[in-house]
Amino acid sequence: MQGKSRFLKITAFLGFAFLYAPIISLVIFSFNESKLVTVWGGFSTKWYAELFRDPQILEAAWVSAKIAFVSATLAVTVGTVASFVLIRFSKFRAKSLLSMMITAPLVMPEVIIGLSLLLLFVAMEGLIGWPGSRGVLTIIIAHATFGAAYAAVVIQSRLVDMDLSIEEAAQDLGAKPVRVFFDVTLPVIAPALVSAWLLAFTLSLDDLVVASFVSGPGASTLPMVIFSKVRLGVSPDVNALATIIIGLVSLGIIVTALHMNRSKRNL
């Protein structure tokens, strides 16, 4: 028994080291004094200061936040509607096809999503003149597209678990269907909506590939800026930026996980 539990501990340690060693080293080197990324020159926060003086990065961060906010909201709206159709409507002919299609973007390579959206936008511009140029708007649409797939999965699982009779009970007590939705359904699925929104937000903030395809001049998201910076040689302020992003994303993941847990307990 003793040997077995030690073996498990070592395996777990190695596994987590494999996952987190690169990230930890990046965080450590973001506090590096030296300009050389790989040589430790003492503790300093100067790259953080540098970062906040860089207008390009600040601008990109703002653009990314805006895109993430709007696309996450859109994704949750579309995802909710899709989930309702798939869970609540009685069997219709295209139902299983639809439920497969809604999850397809989860497994589709990002390159393909990006490329196909780009082709679509170009074709639409030719046909109906909208969207006029590629930029923030097209990125929002693209992110909302795959965000909706993730949102639908999260919201569906909550809707499946929801006891339909509580809606019937509300009706029985005198609430009209619209009232039932706002008084009962929405509060009950609210935790799932929050989780879905946070998930879509984080995904949008992370995305480089799809954004690169559908972006246009003047609309660079944060990942795009970082990527172009790294191509010119890794500068230490990218480490600082990466550390901040890691902090924000982990915060998002923790909040989502807590929410998921709470909503499960409240069922």
Next chain:
Amino acid sequence: MSEGQLTTDAKPWADPNATPFLQIKNITKKFGAFVAVENVSLDIYKGEIFCLLGGSGCGKSTLLRMLAGFETPTSGQIIVDGQDQAGIPPYARPTNMMFQSYALFPHMTVEKNIAYGLKRDGLPKNEIATRVTEMLSLVQMDQFAARKPHQLSGGQRQRVALARALVKKPKLLMLDEPLGALDKKLREETQFELIKIQESLGVTFVVVTHDQEEAMTLSSRIGVMTAGEIIQTGTPHEIYEYPQSRFVADFIGSVNMFEGRVIEDGKDHVVISSKELGGDIYVPHGISGVEGQKMAVAVRPEKVRISRTDLGEMRNKVSGTIDEIAYMGNSSVFQVRLDSGKRVRVSQSNLTRDDDDALRWDDKVWVGWADDAGVVVAS
């Protein structure tokens, strides 16, 4: 058969001039080709506790959901207090329902759950508060007003669900397996409480249950359902003692069934010869049969007498061997193998604590029953 024993003032269903409070007229519900409820007609009177009793899938819940307005009947009519319910959506009906899962709103406190229906009716705040407080004390949940449903036990949730459904003072309250989720002890206590509450408010109850014991203790009348049809309606006493069919006799309580043929059709009795029993069964009156007609006689286990000695004058008697004894505390159940090979269930109250002369396995015994203990049912 037993109409003579009923007094009309307490039994509105026996009074031809009484107007039923809830009338169900030839209701049929089909789901595609499947007939869930077939041509059901029922009259339920004010103040009754009417139980729809049947196994799962017999259509009892579908019937209840039609009363609540969640399902639309394929044909037929539902009339509550003189008002046809066709086309009235669930939220506008004068009825309320207590759901099997209780269906409490998980995000609202007990108090808000109960107040919800009154709020939808747009009652003034102070009246809502008074009525909610009244209901809370009626179901003894005063101390739990601020709790959320997930902080309550099963029995407490059941009370909240009942209070929420009753607070709107419905003309008719429907209860879907109201005690199904409670354990046995709690169920027995709650049954009597439910009756007390019903009596104090005077609301008419329609209860759906698969538990025959629950139906027997709760109801003024029972409607036994199977395969979408109501096959017998009557008081618990009538259903138990005078089942009209094999199914009812079998479904409510346990029963010994003997098949046979009429061999003698006398003026005040018939005699049925039963190969299964290995003897003749004497049935005093109440039926008429042609000689040679097939019939079945149902005898309840507690009406069968069992003895080591011959049962003397008793006409319906036969001998056998004790095969098995189940000691249940208050009573013992004997499985007796008759000489014909048929097994008969006999139950006997344990009147004394220790009986040195108690029956044992493999004892040779006589079993028999009084002339009027058996019921002839359609076979």
